[in-house]
Amino acid sequence: MSMQILLIEDDHEIGSWVSRNLEEKGYQVTWLLSGEQAVEAAESCSLAILDVMLPGLDGFTIGQRLKKEYPGKPVMMLSARTSIDDKLQGLQFADDYMTKPFHPDELSARIEVLLRRSGEAGSSGPLQLQHLSVYEADNRIIHAETGEEILLTGKQYHIFAYLLQHLGQIKTKEQIYEAVWGEQYLEGDKTLMVHIRYLREKIEKDPAFPRVLETIRGVGYRVKRG
Numbered sequence: 001m002s003m004q005i006l007l008i009e010d011d012h013e014i015g016s017w018v019s020r021n022l023e024e025k026g027y028q029v030t031w032l033l034s035g036e037q038a039v040e041a042a043e044s045c046s047l048a049i050l051d052v053m054l055p056g057l058d059g060f061t062i063g064q065r066l067k068k069e070y071p072g073k074p075v076m077m078l079s080a081r082t083s084i085d086d087k088l089q090g091l092q093f094a095d096d097y098m099t100k101p102f103h104p105d106e107l108s109a110r111i112e113v114l115l116r117r118s119g120e121a122g123s124s125g126p127l128q129l130q131h132l133s134v135y136e137a138d139n140r141i142i143h144a145e146t147g148e149e150i151l152l153t154g155k156q157y158h159i160f161a162y163l164l165q166h167l168g169q170i171k172t173k174e175q176i177y178e179a180v181w182g183e184q185y186l187e188g189d190k191t192l193m194v195h196i197r198y199l200r201e202k203i204e205k206d207p208a209f210p211r212v213l214e215t216i217r218g219v220g221y222r223v224k225r226g
Contacts, residue, residue, distance in 0.1 A: 003115065006045040007031045008038060008062065009078065010054050014100075018049075021104040022111075035062035042066050042073060047114055052079035052090070060089060067093045074114035078102075109168030127164070129223065130212050131205060136164065141203065155180060156199045159192075163213065163223040172220040196221065 005022055009015035010033045019029045030041050035050070035057045042048050048066055050059040063075045077090040080100040090097040095114050098107065116127070116136060126133040126142070132150070133142040139157065141150040152160065158180045163171060177185035177192050185192075200207040214224050 004028045004045045006042050006048040008035050009051045025108050038062050039069050047074045049076045052077055064093050074118050105168055113167055150202050155195050159195055167223055170216045170220050170222045
């Protein structure tokens with residue numbers, strides 16, 4: 001049975017292509033133009049996506065009501081408002097805050113992360129990345145073709161886990177380094193690059209031509225699904 005997603009978006013063009021894209025990825029979508037019926041509609045849904053600027057009640061108010069009624073249900077905010085104050089207001093209750101414009105692949109990747117965190121996607125088994133079966137709850141990575149467990153060092157696993165949390169998204173060297181080491185990245189530091197190389201030797205079929213952990217030249221890295 002496919003996951004049901006609640007989308008509340010009053011812009012017909014955005015709502016139409018978001019719904020279409022999610023349905024193409026196997027989700028069922030309930031699309032509302034306002035939040036009047038949000039609490040009732042959310043009962044049968046696994047995740048809610050809310051535009052901030054809506055007619056009547058705004059997305060922040062609706063999102064807070066949903067979280068009060070369904071504390072474990074993930075809520076994602078969509079907004080063209082990019083100020084840090086707006087983001088902080090949304091993230092006081094929401095699980096994610098995404099600014100417009102956005103790529104549909106990034107939206108679906110963030111949805112997958114939220115569903116896995118909430119346990120909604122847990123019953124479908126491990127996350128499949130090429131030849132890898134990743135059991136995030138157990139911190140285990142299995143080579144699906146050989147059945148062997150791939151053992152990573154602490155830093156290697158933290159790098160991989162950070163990129164998994166942002167599946168499909170490109171993260172800069174600075175973002176990865178600061179998330180894993182908890183320190184500011186210094187330009188020219190090769191530490192991350194060395195760890196990435198050793199990590200690839202363990203998780204890639206051919207480390208010289210990585211298909212799981214990609215380098216985006218001049219930008220950073222990402223873990224790509226499929």
